[in-house]
Every structure is written in structure tokens, then in C-alpha cells.
Amino acid sequence: MAGIRLAHVQKRFGATPVLTDLDLEIEEHEFMVLVGPSGCGKSTALRLIAGLEDPSAGDIEIGGRRVNDVAPKDRDVAMVFQSYALYPHMTVRENIAFGLRIRDLPAAEVESRVAEAAQVLGLAELLERKPKALSGGQRQRVALGRAIVRKPSVFLFDEPLSNLDAELRVQMRAELARLQQRLATTTVYVTHDQVEAMTLGHRIAVLAPTGPDARPNLQQVGTPLEIYDRPANAFVARFIGSPPMNVFRARLSADRTRLAAPGIEAPVPRAFLGATRALAGAEVLVGLRPEHLVASAEPGWTSPIALEGSVEIAETIGSEVVVHARVGEEKLIARFATRRVPRLGERIALAADAAALHLFAATTSQRLAES
Numbered sequence: 001m002a003g004i005r006l007a008h009v010q011k012r013f014g015a016t017p018v019l020t021d022l023d024l025e026i027e028e029h030e031f032m033v034l035v036g037p038s039g040c041g042k043s044t045a046l047r048l049i050a051g052l053e054d055p056s057a058g059d060i061e062i063g064g065r066r067v068n069d070v071a072p073k074d075r076d077v078a079m080v081f082q083s084y085a086l087y088p089h090m091t092v093r094e095n096i097a098f099g100l101r102i103r104d105l106p107a108a109e110v111e112s113r114v115a116e117a118a119q120v121l122g123l124a125e126l127l128e129r130k131p132k133a134l135s136g137g138q139r140q141r142v143a144l145g146r147a148i149v150r151k152p153s154v155f156l157f158d159e160p161l162s163n164l165d166a167e168l169r170v171q172m173r174a175e176l177a178r179l180q181q182r183l184a185t186t187t188v189y190v191t192h193d194q195v196e197a198m199t200l201g202h203r204i205a206v207l208a209p210t211g212p213d214a215r216p217n218l219q220q221v222g223t224p225l226e227i228y229d230r231p232a233n234a235f236v237a238r239f240i241g242s243p244p245m246n247v248f249r250a251r252l253s254a255d256r257t258r259l260a261a262p263g264i265e266a267p268v269p270r271a272f273l274g275a276t277r278a279l280a281g282a283e284v285l286v287g288l289r290p291e292h293l294v295a296s297a298e299p300g301w302t303s304p305i306a307l308e309g310s311v312e313i314a315e316t317i318g319s320e321v322v323v324h325a326r327v328g329e330e331k332l333i334a335r336f337a338t339r340r341v342p343r344l345g346e347r348i349a350l351a352a353d354a355a356a357l358h359l360f361a362a363t364t365s366q367r368l369a370e371s
């Protein structure tokens with residue numbers, strides 16, 4: 001097993017930069033998720049680690065060895081793709097064993113590895129079937145089996161669950177998490193799904209597209225809760241969490257203790273008082289998660305934060321209600337546990353704890369420092 005290091009990696013296709021200054025260390029045994037919107041360069045990053053693409057600049061190390069000039073087959077990585085392309089004329093057993101046979105492993109060793117993988121993946125009863133007689137989830141498990149039997153130093157997964165239906169995705173997600181616990185193989189897992197990122201990753205690296213001005217793609221690296229609790233900028237704040245964090249402009253009072261926007265009144269959270277010292281009277285971006293808002297009519301709430309608006313959409317999912325409200329010039333989303341679904345156009349007063357506010361610089365969108 002091995003850690004991975006990407007050092008100042010650049011990738012251009014022709015003149016178009018796709019990855020800019022990607023600096024990332026993945027520790028041995030770690031499950032690292034690369035997450036970001038479609039087209040931001042996640043697959044490209046994975047293909048660089050696998051050796052299927054060459055970096056335009058920078059170094060890639062696996063297990064402390066620089067692998068820029070090492071052929072893909074000699075990097076000891078196994079990759080699983082979204083389209084798992086099994087050989088239709090081969091049985092499950094033959095599909096799983098194929099990568100080992102072409103490596104000239106002794107037949108007994110192949111047999112025992114296939115049996116072990118089939119056991120781990122619940123495929124033992126299906127070894128003699130052809131892929132066409134398998135469900136989507138079973139096929140994906142065979143694709144995982146092909147990777148597992150190689151016993152590689154590193155697993156690379158590129159959106160392996162996106163072809164599955166919602167129910168199967170949740171089930172396979174749990175299986176992948178269990179598999180990681182059992183095998184502890186260093187893993188880089190690419191997804192555009194922030195729920196997958198949150199549930200699977202030991203750490204998450206959030207990527208955004210680079211631009212013609214070649215901004216670094218990497219926005220933040222951290223554990224799921226670090227990223228959820230303290231997003232490094234407004235992009236991460238909006239990307240992680242569902243529904244996404246509300247982010248709106250507000251003006252600091254002259255004494256910097258209060259924030260105001262049409263329909264919104266709030267104190268500056270204590271932790272941010274230091275950072276707003278130079279910002280008296282200036283605009284900042286305020287972030288507030290939908291799940292941190294409550295209907296202030298609820299008993300027991302004397303909130304220092306007041307938001308007043310009207311209901312534009314209200315959807316219940318049984319356990320909670322998601323309300324889209326117009327507050328001043330902003331559209332805010334609130335998610336709260338209640339059995340009463342508000343009427344469209346109804347006036348609504350929302351409240352939150354002051355500590356739930358996130359502040360970002362209006363100029364750079366970067367999180368303000370906390371003390």
C-alpha cells in the first residue's frame with residue numbers, strides 16, 4: 001500500500017488549462033474523495049495518477065516514488081470506471097480472473113484470489129453466470145472484484161455508482177465503505193455527488209474549474225465535517241450541503257456589531273468580530289444553512305437573528321418541510337421539522353442561532369478569519 005502525492009500538477013489540453021497547480025497529498029490507507037462540478041477536471045486528475053495522461057508540469061508520486069515516467073501497468077493501481085464494461089462472453093469468474101491471468105499468476109493463486117473477492121462482494125453464488133444475467137448492482141460488484149483481486153497499492157474510482165438507480169447507489173455506497181474498512185487500500189474516489197463525498201471520504205478535496213486565468217482548482221481539503229462546518233469560501237459553502245447553503249450580501253454596521261440586508265437583521269458572530277475590524281460599513285457575504293433556520297413562531301426561540309419574507313415554494317418530505325422564501329432581494333431556503341406546510345405567499349419569520357452564520361469577504365468570497 002502507498003500514499004500518493006500530487007505536487008504542483010498542471011494539465012493542459014492544447015492551450016486550454018484543465019488542472020492548475022494541483023497540490024494534494026493522500027495518505028496511506030486513506031479514502032480521499034475528489035468532488036466538484038462536472039467538467040472541473042476530476043477524471044483528468046485520476047487519469048494522471050493512473051498514468052493514462054501525462055501532466056503538463058509537476059510531479060506525481062506513489063509510495064514515495066516519482067511515477068511521471070512509469071507506465072500505467074507498472075504503477076500498481078487498479079481503476080474502476082462508471083461504465084464497467086465486462087466481457088459479455090466470459091463468466092463472472094473469468095471476468096474477475098482476467099486481469100490476473102494476463103499477469104501470469106499461478107492458477108491456484110488466481111483461484112484463491114477470485115474466491116476471496118467473490119466472498120467479500122457476495123458474488124460466490126454467481127461465479128458461473130454471464131454478465132447479461134446480472135443486475136446493474138451485481139455487474140458493478142464484478143467490476144470491483146476485478147480491481148480487488150489485483151491487490152493493488154491504490155484503488156482509483158471514477159464515479160463508479162452513477163449508473164445505478166438511487167436505491168442501489170445507497171446500498172453500494174455502504175458496501176464500498178465496508179470494503180474500505182476491510183481492505184484499507186489507499187483510495188482516490190471521484191464523484192460530482194456531494195452526498196457520496198460526505199458519506200465515503202475520510203477526507204474530501206473540493207475542486208472547481210480552473211479558468212483561462214489559470215486559478216488553482218483545489219478549493220479546500222478536509223474531513224467531511226471540517227468542510228461542512230467551516231467552508232473555506234463561498235464556492236465550497238454552496239457546493240457541500242443539500243439544499244445548498246444560503247449565501248447573501250449584507251452590510252456591516254458602523255460599529256461592526258450588526259449585519260443588515262432588506263428583511264434581515266443579525267449580530268456579527270463573536271468569532272468574526274476580529275476579522276471585521278477593518279470592514280465597518282462594508283459589505284460581506286453571509287452564509288446560513290437551510291437546516292440552521294427555524295420558523296421563529298416555534299416555541300422557545302428568542303433569536304437574535306430575524307429574517308422576514310414570504311413563501312414562494314413549500315415542499316414536504318414527510319419528516320420536514322423545505323421552504324423557499326423571498327426575503328428582501330434574496331431567495332432563501334429553509335429546512336425545518338414541522339408538520340404544517342406553509343401556504344404560498346404566506347408571511348414567514350425565520351430565526352437562527354448567531355453561531356450558525358458564516359462570513360465571507362465580498363471581494364474574494366474567502367472565509368473571514370475566526371478567533
Ligand SMILES: Nc1ncnc2c1ncn2[C@@H]1O[C@H](COP(=O)(O)OP(=O)(O)O)[C@@H](O)[C@H]1O
Pocket residue numbers: 013018036037038039040041042043044045
Ligand atoms: N483528451 C482531452 N482532450 C481535450 N479536452 C479534454 C480531454 N479530456 C478532458 N478534457 C476537458 O477537460 C475538462 C475536464 O474534464 P474531466 O476531467 O473529464 O472533468 P470531470 O471528470 O470533472 O467532469 C473538460 O472541459 C473536458 O472537456
Ligand SMILES: [Mg+2]
Pocket residue numbers: 042043044158
Ligand atoms: Mg469525470
